[in-house]
Amino acid sequence: MFYSSYIEISQSALAHNINFLKSQLRPGTQFSSVIKGNAYGHGIEEFGRLAYTCGVRHFSVFSADEAYRLQQVLPHTATILIMGYIDEEELEWAIAHDIEFYVFSLARLEQAAAAAKSLQKPARIHLDLETGMNRIGLGGDEIEKAADFICKNEALLNVVGACTHYAGAESSENHERVISQLAKFRSSVSFLQSKGIQIKTLHTACSAAVMAYPETHLDMVRVGIMQYGFWPSPEIYQRYMGISTDRTDPLRRLINWKSHIMSLKQVQAGEFIGYGQSFQTAHEMLIASIPVGYAWGYSRTLSNQGQVLIRGHRAPVVGIVNMNVLMVDVTAIPEVALKDEVVLLGRQGNENITVASFSELTTQLNYELLTRLPLNIPRRIIE
Numbered sequence: 611m612f613y614s615s616y617i618e619i620s621q622s623a624l625a626h627n628i629n630f631l632k633s634q635l636r637p638g639t640q641f642s643s644v645i646k647g648n649a650y651g652h653g654i655e656e657f658g659r660l661a662y663t664c665g666v667r668h669f670s671v672f673s674a675d676e677a678y679r680l681q682q683v684l685p686h687t688a689t690i691l692i693m694g695y696i697d698e699e700e701l702e703w704a705i706a707h708d709i710e711f712y713v714f715s716l717a718r719l720e721q722a723a724a725a726a727k728s729l730q731k732p733a734r735i736h737l738d739l740e741t742g743m744n745r746i747g748l749g750g751d752e753i754e755k756a757a758d759f760i761c762k763n764e765a766l767l768n769v770v771g772a773c774t775h776y777a778g779a780e781s782s783e784n785h786e787r788v789i790s791q792l793a794k795f796r797s798s799v800s801f802l803q804s805k806g807i808q809i810k811t812l813h814t815a816c817s818a819a820v821m822a823y824p825e826t827h828l829d830m831v832r833v834g835i836m837q838y839g840f841w842p843s844p845e846i847y848q849r850y851m852g853i854s855t856d857r858t859d860p861l862r863r864l865i866n867w868k869s870h871i872m873s874l875k876q877v878q879a880g881e882f883i884g885y886g887q888s889f890q891t892a893h894e895m896l897i898a899s900i901p902v903g904y905a906w907g908y909s910r911t912l913s914n915q916g917q918v919l920i921r922g923h924r925a926p927v928v929g930i931v932n933m934n935v936l937m938v939d940v941t942a943i944p945e946v947a948l949k950d951e952v953v954l955l956g957r958q959g960n961e962n963i964t965v966a967s968f969s970e971l972t973t974q975l976n977y978e979l980l981t982r983l984p985l986n987i988p989r990r991i992i993e
């Protein structure tokens with residue numbers, strides 16, 4: 611395959627993170643791997659297979675296209691749950707292929723029953739309950755109406771789960787809101803049960819709730835960011851480190867983003883590098899070009915700010931990040947040569963370029979930076 615950069619995904623790091631996360635759960639609480647946003651930039655197919663190898667059997671995606679891509683690469687023993695978007699045509703496909711999905715409106719419930727009827731196969735649904743996020747979810751009198759509809763269409767609707775999502779479990783600022791969401795969830799579930807609706811799996815917790823609110827774990831947790839080795843917020847990290855006896859971060863990053871030096875050029879003192887005049891050489895410099903730019907997700911805001919690793923040394927980005935090329939100063943790197951490996955993100959030798967350092971520079975969250983890594987950079991699994 612041809613490429614100008616590639617992303618390595620570490621299997622041992624994922625196995626390690628999943629073990630850690632499972633150690634935070636009661637035995638019997640199921641682990642669902644959240645792989646929306648192209649598996650937070652890691653690549654749905656590659657990451658999905660890897661997670662399966664690491665023992666994960668439940669996956670949560672945002673939309674039907676993600677569910678489709680994932681199902682192509684997973685054995686049938688894996689369960690796939692669509693938490694977000696699914697249109698009417700996709701509903702039939704999902705039911706036919708044993709894909710589970712959230713129901714967050716009465717219209718969706720009716721559509722699911724209609725699709726199940728025409729397929730002669732019950733829909734496997736999760737009732738998304740409004741508890742205070744006010745984004746999507748069945749709320750107010752919709753819950754009662756949904757319950758009545760489900761009771762009348764029992765043969766068509768298999769209520770596998772009930773769920774909700776917290777509006778900010780990663781910050782103690784939202785503590786009251788999270789606690790009240792859980793209480794509301796419990797009371798809506800009791801109501802559904804009082805109507806005779808059996809619900810096998812209750813699930814509410816994302817990564818932050820797994821760490822900060824053990825009472826939210828219930829039957830299953832939906833973990834995204836932490837399985838990739840990132841903390842949902844500095845606060846959750848500090849909170850954990852405060853109560854842990856071990857001083858080391860229990861999570862490991864999976865991603866290394868790498869490229870190579872494409873060209874080396876000696877530049878005289880007083881010259882400008884690249885477009886415009888944002889960088890002028892103070893002395894004679896050796897400049898390396900790397901075939902990665904903002905079209906590949908290397909943000910233009912890292913112009914004259916970012917750093918890469920070459921031969922275990924940090925090399926600063928000089929000049930403006932171009933669409934497909936960026937330049938770095940390698941004057942101080944001994945024996946630097948054409949085709950040398952360049953690490954844009956991740957580890958080389960004793961140095962490390964973290965996503966957080968990227969994010970601080972560009973004021974993006976880990977979540978956003980990861981998911982903006984383009985789909986078409988090849989992902990490779992490493993040990």
Ligand SMILES: *Cc1c(COP(=O)(O)O)cnc(C)c1O
Nearest residue numbers: 644693775816817832833834835
């Ligand atoms: C993204 C998402 C999660 C996972 O969140 P993390 O913070 O990455 O663990 C869980 N549930 C829902 C509904 C989500 O959209």
